[in-house]
Amino acid sequence: MTVHWCGAGLSAIPGLRKLINDGVDICVWNRTVEKAQDAVGDLTDNIKAFDFDTLSSELAAGDLVVSMLPGDWHVPLAELCISKSANFVSSSYIAPEMRALDAKAKAAGVALVNEVGLDPGIDHLMAHHLVADYRASEAYDADNNLSFKSYCGGIPKTPNPFRYKFSWSPLGVLKALRSPSRSIREFTPLDVNRPWDAISSYEAPLPTPESFEVYPNRDSLPFIEDYKFDPAWNIREFVRGTLRLNGWTDAWAEVFTEIETLSGPSGEARLKEMSDQFWTDNAYDEGEPDRVVLCVDFKVDKDGQTVWHKTYAMDAWGDDDSTAMARLVSGTVALAVDAVLKGQINAGVSAAPSDANLVANWMAIINEQSQHLEIVDHV
DSSP, rough: OOOEEEOSSSHHHHHHHHHTTTTTEEEEEEEHHHHHHHHHHHTOOOEOOHHHHHHHHHOOTTTTTEESOOGGGGHHHHHHHHHHHHEEESSSSOOOOHHHTHHHHHHTTTTOOOOOOOOTBBHHHHHHHHHHHHHTTTTTTOEEEEEEEEEEEEOOOOOOSSSBBBOOHHHHHHHHHOEEEEEEEEEEEEEEGGGGGSEEEEEEEOOEEEEEEEESSSBHHHHHTTTTOOTEEEEEEEEEEEOOOOHHHHHHHHHHHHHHHHHHHHHHHHHHHHHHHHHHHBOOOOHHHEEEEEEEEEEEEEEEEEEEEEEEEEEEEOOOOOOHHHHHHHHHHHHHHHHHTTOSSSEEEEOOOHHHHHHHHHHHEEEHHEEEEEEEEOO
């Protein structure tokens, strides 16, 4: 049983190295063999140039493919896994084309596991824990009003004037700023065309409380069902969003203004120019620590009074071994690989697990990968 780990970029390395060190049979596939050798060549010589046809010829029943490649590779690799009776793991969001493979995956008896990185991934685990905790509490009442907030951000540990730094090409961040979002605010769906139209402040309950700028990201509403909210529950607020350092809105004001004017091929070309300039001006220096803050906050009100309120709060930063982002993304991927190999995840398309035992086990390990991880009880 071989794990075919595809993609050895920066965000993949800590989890990949852990699996190799744990004795898992791994073949590393990367577009550039030399880069993979630099990353893990001290641990393994089973490194190959990524080629879909060659991978297809070597993939056997019971194997597992990890895709840390660009998103357009995930579905083709998952389809290949189904055809070969192999399993699949990715940290990325479940695309509609991936979700459509659920029946075929179940028929083939293979697991296609997605959303097992940082965000999405660790945030799902926190949400599942908090919802289950609330259901089991004395405060539970189907008539309560619920407020759910999940905010995550990769930020510089040492703030800079731009209030942000880049670990890889800024183009993805710039394109995300052009994406609409959907959430719930005061019991009503909130549709936002651009992030800067819905920026608010969030006080993170860290050991030293700290406020951040936050905004909704993507479409939060499908996660209401994913997090096992009852359809009849009264949802005052539900948002999954992005967290940034205070001052980010002002520092990026000119960027927002220009992005609004860009369209068509010329707009894409300008985005690329902006990306290149941001990389020059605001990339992390070698050895400079990044920081990840993730808070999942669940508050319950009854008759105008808060009756249950807990927050899962995490703060992590880079060290001499890796960035915090890479450690948390790939470390969670490695947990999913281990769970699939042990038969702990059912066949079909799934995201980060909700099973209480897996959630508890994974969070215990994630606790070791962060400098601070705590459930804060506000009541």
